[in-house]
Amino acid sequence: PPPLSEMKEKNPWHTPATIIITVIFVIAIVALVTVAVLQNKPLPPKYKYGIVLDAGSSHTALYIYEWPAEKDNNTGRVEQTHSCKVKGPGISSYASSPLKAGESLKVCLQEAEQWVPNKRHQETPLYLGATAGMRLLNMENSLASDQVFQAVAATLQKSPFSFQGARILSGQEEGAYGWVTVNYLDDRLTQVCGLETTGALDLGGASTQISFVSSSYDGSESPSNSVSFRLYGNNYNLYTHSFLCYGKDQVLRLALAHLSQSGQSTVEDPCFHPNFTESKNYSVLYDSPCVSDRKPHGAPVAFTHKGTGNFSLCQQVLKNVFNFSHCPYSQCSFNGVFQPDLQGTFGAFSAYYFVMNFLNLTDTAIPLETVKEKLATYCSTPWPQITQQHKDVKLKYLAEYCFSGTYILTLLTEGYNFNSDSYSNIRFIKKIKGSDAGWTLGYMLNLTNMIPAEAPDTPPLPYAGYVSIVTIIALVLVIIFALCLYRFWPRCPKQPQII
Numbered sequence: 001p002p003p004l005s006e007m008k009e010k011n012p013w014h015t016p017a018t019i020i021i022t023v024i025f026v027i028a029i030v031a032l033v034t035v036a037v038l039q040n041k042p043l044p045p046k047y048k049y050g051i052v053l054d055a056g057s058s059h060t061a062l063y064i065y066e067w068p069a070e071k072d073n074n075t076g077r078v079e080q081t082h083s084c085k086v087k088g089p090g091i092s093s094y095a096s097s098p099l100k101a102g103e104s105l106k107v108c109l110q111e112a113e114q115w116v117p118n119k120r121h122q123e124t125p126l127y128l129g130a131t132a133g134m135r136l137l138n139m140e141n142s143l144a145s146d147q148v149f150q151a152v153a154a155t156l157q158k159s160p161f162s163f164q165g166a167r168i169l170s171g172q173e174e175g176a177y178g179w180v181t182v183n184y185l186d187d188r189l190t191q192v193c194g195l196e197t198t199g200a201l202d203l204g205g206a207s208t209q210i211s212f213v214s215s216s217y218d219g220s221e222s223p224s225n226s227v228s229f230r231l232y233g234n235n236y237n238l239y240t241h242s243f244l245c246y247g248k249d250q251v252l253r254l255a256l257a258h259l260s261q262s263g264q265s266t267v268e269d270p271c272f273h274p275n276f277t278e279s280k281n282y283s284v285l286y287d288s289p290c291v292s293d294r295k296p297h298g299a300p301v302a303f304t305h306k307g308t309g310n311f312s313l314c315q316q317v318l319k320n321v322f323n324f325s326h327c328p329y330s331q332c333s334f335n336g337v338f339q340p341d342l343q344g345t346f347g348a349f350s351a352y353y354f355v356m357n358f359l360n361l362t363d364t365a366i367p368l369e370t371v372k373e374k375l376a377t378y379c380s381t382p383w384p385q386i387t388q389q390h391k392d393v394k395l396k397y398l399a400e401y402c403f404s405g406t407y408i409l410t411l412l413t414e415g416y417n418f419n420s421d422s423y424s425n426i427r428f429i430k431k432i433k434g435s436d437a438g439w440t441l442g443y444m445l446n447l448t449n450m451i452p453a454e455a456p457d458t459p460p461l462p463y464a465g466y467v468s469i470v471t472i473i474a475l476v477l478v479i480i481f482a483l484c485l486y487r488f489w490p491r492c493p494k495q496p497q498i499i
């Protein structure tokens with residue numbers, strides 16, 4: 001056997017080739033780690049923006065949406081970052097001074113300039129959609145409605161954003177886009193095997209919408225209620241209907257018109273609290289196409305609106321604003337409008353939420369009978385006591401919650417046929433994951449083509465999986481290489497044979 005000193009000299013780990021290979025090996029590992037770290041570092045956020053103005057009958061609101069610039073087509077990625085409530089009434093109230101309708105939007109538009117980064121202003125689409133208030137004005141006085149749109153468009157054109165137009169949405173669009181919004185935010189549209197969708201219930205001031213998918217409805221019966229979509233590779237046959245004049249502010253007129261048919265000077269109203277009295281003008285009450293044909297002849301100028309606070313009588317009055325006498329279809333909700341069987345859960349937003357939230361009745365686990373009892377107690381509470389308990393609420397709104405709550409329950413049960421079982425399928429909601437429930441998001445998603453008809457092709461592995469597998473394979477190769485190096489290096493030391 002060679003002397004030990006000779007063995008030491010022949011240690012192969014000290015040869016220049018081994019040192020070079022080891023250095024390359026270390027550099028390779030460092031490079032691999034560096035690339036992996038750099039690749040996974042979050043990219044600087046690049047967002048795109050879109051702005052929608054909801055010109056409702058009672059007020060206008062501006063919504064700003066934001067989404068990652070690279071991921072336009074991914075679901076659930078568009079979020080509401082800001083909303084601004086326009087001061088003053090809805091744009092339809094400016095029929096006699098249209099320029100003021102344009103003026104009213106300026107504060108919120110300036111606010112939007114702060115919320116959208118300057119360099120994105122020019123490419124940010126800006127839409128205005130008007131709903132039932134403008135539908136009614138357009139029916140009543142189309143010249144005035146055109147002038148309001150002109151004034152509004154002139155203001156929006158002057159903003160730094162990319163103005164895409166101001167128009168009246170049809171009732172079908174309003175209902176369908178509300179449904180898209182709710183299901184998009186709930187991530188219900190991208191599920192491969194079709195998770196059940198959520199219905200949408202929207203209560204406005206001048207109209208109300210109901211939209212849902214029912215397996216009993218294919219669109220053949222009453223096609224005007226059908227909207228078909230292909231979204232992310234799934235087909236949807238949506239039932240939707242918008243009842244013009246059945247928003248809560250117009251129904252308040254319908255109900256009062258009903259109670260004041262004889263043109264009396266005192267109108268007793270069970271939907272208002274006992275001891276509530278207010279002087280009202282007949283001509284103001286009947287100044288809406290929803291009631292104008294019912295104006296009693298020879299009525300005095302004014303009448304005293306007097307509350308009696310009786311929930312069940314109020315329910316009777318409100319039931320009478322629905323017409324159940326004719327149904328030209330297999331089944332109807334009311335006013336001869338077809339409605340398929342209710343199915344699934346429903347999100348109820350806008351005034352549904354505001355009213356039920358004020359009344360502390362958003363929890364639909366409370367049995368319907370209990371909800372009615374609580375509301376009956378609330379309605380029978382005298383007006384002075386109500387004002388004492390809610391000093392921070394505007395009197396105009398405060399006075400109407402008994403009416404509005406009763407209308408909501410009557411519409412849901414008598415109108416749409418919810419019962420004490422299906423009532424618990426309703427969720428009274430304002431926001432979903434930070435974005436307001438309403439038609440605006442669905443409207444923008446559609447107009448910017450952000451929901452593809454087909455599911456986007458995705459790589460077979462998610463990104464993290466791909467990185468891990470590549471890293472593991474690289475490590476295995478390195479280990480095999482190292483083992484070979486150790487085992488088969490030509491001058492590998494043989495086991496010292498000590499005999």
Ligand SMILES: Nc1ccn([C@@H]2O[C@H](COP(=O)(O)OP(=O)(O)O)[C@@H](O)[C@H]2O)c(=O)n1
Binds near residue numbers: 058059206351
């Ligand atoms: N904080 C709020 C905001 C709105 N609301 C009501 O919600 C309804 C919103 O209707 P809207 O202005 O969108 O009218 P439409 O054009 O949708 O019929 C109105 O009846 C408002 O009075 C409310 O009760 N509480």
Ligand SMILES: [Ca+2]
Binds near residue numbers: 203
């Ligand atoms: Ca609305």
